[in-house]
Amino acid sequence: MSKVGKIGRVLRRPYRNISLSNTTKAYSLLDDKKLIRQQQLYKLFNLFSKNEKIGQKAITTFMNTKPPIIYPKIQDTLFDQFCGGESLDEMTPLVKKLMNKNVMPLFNYGVEYSTKEEDLEKCKDEMLDMITYLNTNKDGKKKGYSIIRVTGVMSHKRLEMFQNKTSFIKKDAELWERDKKRLEQVCELAVSKKVKLLFDAETYNIQTAIHQLSLQMMRRFNGLHPRIYGTIQFYRKDSHDQLKNLIEDGIENHYLPGLKLVRGAYIHDEMLAGTRGIIHDTKENTDKSYNTAVTKCIKNLDNIAVCFAGHNTETVLHILEELDKYEIEAMHPHIILAQMYGMRNDITFNLEDVNVAQFIPYGKKEFLFPYLVRRGIENSSALGGSQQEVDLVTREIIKRKIN
Numbered sequence: 001m002s003k004v005g006k007i008g009r010v011l012r013r014p015y016r017n018i019s020l021s022n023t024t025k026a027y028s029l030l031d032d033k034k035l036i037r038q039q040q041l042y043k044l045f046n047l048f049s050k051n052e053k054i055g056q057k058a059i060t061t062f063m064n065t066k067p068p069i070i071y072p073k074i075q076d077t078l079f080d081q082f083c084g085g086e087s088l089d090e091m092t093p094l095v096k097k098l099m100n101k102n103v104m105p106l107f108n109y110g111v112e113y114s115t116k117e118e119d120l121e122k123c124k125d126e127m128l129d130m131i132t133y134l135n136t137n138k139d140g141k142k143k144g145y146s147i148i149r150v151t152g153v154m155s156h157k158r159l160e161m162f163q164n165k166t167s168f169i170k171k172d173a174e175l176w177e178r179d180k181k182r183l184e185q186v187c188e189l190a191v192s193k194k195v196k197l198l199f200d201a202e203t204y205n206i207q208t209a210i211h212q213l214s215l216q217m218m219r220r221f222n223g224l225h226p227r228i229y230g231t232i233q234f235y236r237k238d239s240h241d242q243l244k245n246l247i248e249d250g251i252e253n254h255y256l257p258g259l260k261l262v263r264g265a266y267i268h269d270e271m272l273a274g275t276r277g278i279i280h281d282t283k284e285n286t287d288k289s290y291n292t293a294v295t296k297c298i299k300n301l302d303n304i305a306v307c308f309a310g311h312n313t314e315t316v317l318h319i320l321e322e323l324d325k326y327e328i329e330a331m332h333p334h335i336i337l338a339q340m341y342g343m344r345n346d347i348t349f350n351l352e353d354v355n356v357a358q359f360i361p362y363g364k365k366e367f368l369f370p371y372l373v374r375r376g377i378e379n380s381s382a383l384g385g386s387q388q389e390v391d392l393v394t395r396e397i398i399k400r401k402i403n
Helices: 032-050 052-063 067-076 078-082 088-100 117-134 156-163 170-192 204-221 239-253 267-273 283-299 313-325 365-378 380-400
Strands: 103-109 145-148 197-199 228-233 258-262 305-309 335-340 355-362
Touching (some): 032 380, 088 117, 117 145, 145 170, 197 258, 283 313
Parallel strands (some): 197 228, 305 335
């Protein structure tokens, strides 16, 4: 059965026959050595996911280990597994491989926030270089999308003051203007180069400020083309109010909002900060919240562009079912499905007829290591699918007859 969509393309109802269990496709970019390493790494992750306290203790121990001892091992394990390289040039071979598989790289300059103005400036300059790099290939196609971690270019302290409506003293007011200028420069270049820029979510004590800033940038730059994307964390109890308000704001102010949907990765920070009450009480409630948002967004694709970020197989299948149910055409420009590089290749490389992306951190190891450690703590719950990953990798190892 086919149907002509709103933009005149013939729908092939492509989503019904997608299988996520083809290991040949899933691990086609991994040689035998890397495949075995991935199996070993995910066996370890599976252990951590079963005992979160052990996992966090191990990660914290890594964090407290002096760099000269641990960094060579990271290069061979965590860094190679989850990062694209230390520089944009080092990313190029991976970018080509992914684009040959119709997977769009989503660059993430991995840096922890700093209190120093020179570090904020340096991060801004790196973001500008990254966007310029992503602009075009020789064939005119984009090389990828970009993530912006707002605390990389703006002061965490001043973001918190802005969120709490704290009055700035003269010096802070001047520095806040610099913060905003850096953010504007990054957004302006992304829009001029036609590179999608996705605001990353951060902790509750600054997330409202980040959300407001992303709204300001979308109102200013998006128009009918979603260049700037915000992020909503659907483990938060107020997430559906945020989604409703975002869609209505776009309609009222005549722009197309961009939105990255995530479950949320800061539960441990919220517990330490005493803000656990803002988050759903159970994982089941968070899953229900996310899946409900998926349906709402798919039903409103004329009014919102979305990036569904996550590694949950059931959610991906739910997305495909909803795309089929509402007869959404293949490769709809307002839909992206994204996973972390090095995680759930079975999802990334088996998806067809949808826009697929991988989040790829890059940067100097001494900066990326704290970033990776933090992401490991934040995403420990996402490792719940590690056993499934182990099973699939093992199946491919047997298929290849690797000793």
